[in-house]
Amino acid sequence: MQLTLHLNGIPICEEIAPDTLLLDFLRAHGCKSVKRGCETSNCGLCTVFLDGRPILSCSFLAARADGHAVTTLEGLQEEAKEFTAFIADQGAEQCGFCNPGFVMNALALFRENSDPDETEIKEYLAGNLCRCSGYEGQLRGIKNFLEWKKRGGAS
Numbered sequence: 001m002q003l004t005l006h007l008n009g010i011p012i013c014e015e016i017a018p019d020t021l022l023l024d025f026l027r028a029h030g031c032k033s034v035k036r037g038c039e040t041s042n043c044g045l046c047t048v049f050l051d052g053r054p055i056l057s058c059s060f061l062a063a064r065a066d067g068h069a070v071t072t073l074e075g076l077q078e079e080a081k082e083f084t085a086f087i088a089d090q091g092a093e094q095c096g097f098c099n100p101g102f103v104m105n106a107l108a109l110f111r112e113n114s115d116p117d118e119t120e121i122k123e124y125l126a127g128n129l130c131r132c133s134g135y136e137g138q139l140r141g142i143k144n145f146l147e148w149k150k151r152g153g154a155s
Contacts, residue, residue: 005065007031008075022048022057022065026072033073033100043129044101047108048072054108073100079107082153086145092137098130106142115146 004013007029016025023046026034037045039058046058049071073080080103084093093099102125109116109124116124121142125135 001063003062003066005067006069008071009069016062018061018063020062022055022060022062022070025062025065026057026070031072031074035097035100037097037101037129042127043098044105044127045098045129047101047104047128049076049104049108052111054105073104076104076107083107083110083141083145086148087138087141090137090141090144092133092141094132098128098132102128102130102138106138109142110146114149118143 001016001018002013003016003025004011006012007026008031012029023034023036026048031048034048034057035045036058037043041056041059044056046056047054048057049055049069050060050065051068052071083106084099084103087093087099087103105124105128109121113120118139121139125138130138
């Protein structure tokens with residue numbers, strides 16, 4: 001079947017098998033930030049944006065993305081750059097495997113709610129598997145980032 005979409009702003013039109021998962025399509029197109037972790041939609045490692053909204057690409061057929069815009073972390077480098085420094089500052093990127101999915105979900109949170117409380121932040125963290133840190137560093141990093149943004153982004 002023919003698939004036409006925009007991947008990180010670049011139009012793509014190609015033939016795919018009907019059972020191709022979006023995760024596999026994206027990785028075949030060089031988007032290595034999209035990772036296979038659980039294949040059960042439980043770990044968040046495969047999170048991408050479909051028309052600006054987060055989805056789990058491991059359980060999403062590529063055919064369903066036909067006519068839509070798909071954005072991976074590769075397409076959000078500028079937006080993610082400031083935030084990831086706050087995560088690193090808290091030591092919350094130990095092995096780095098979960099970082100792309102975590103960052104994608106954090107960016108979705110910031111887009112939906114510019115002033116989330118701790119409970120709302122934890123709801124976004126809940127869908128992201130991290131075997132290294134226990135999530136406290138990510139939580140501190142998000143809080144510090146949001147506080148920095150409130151102050152106007154000045155150091």
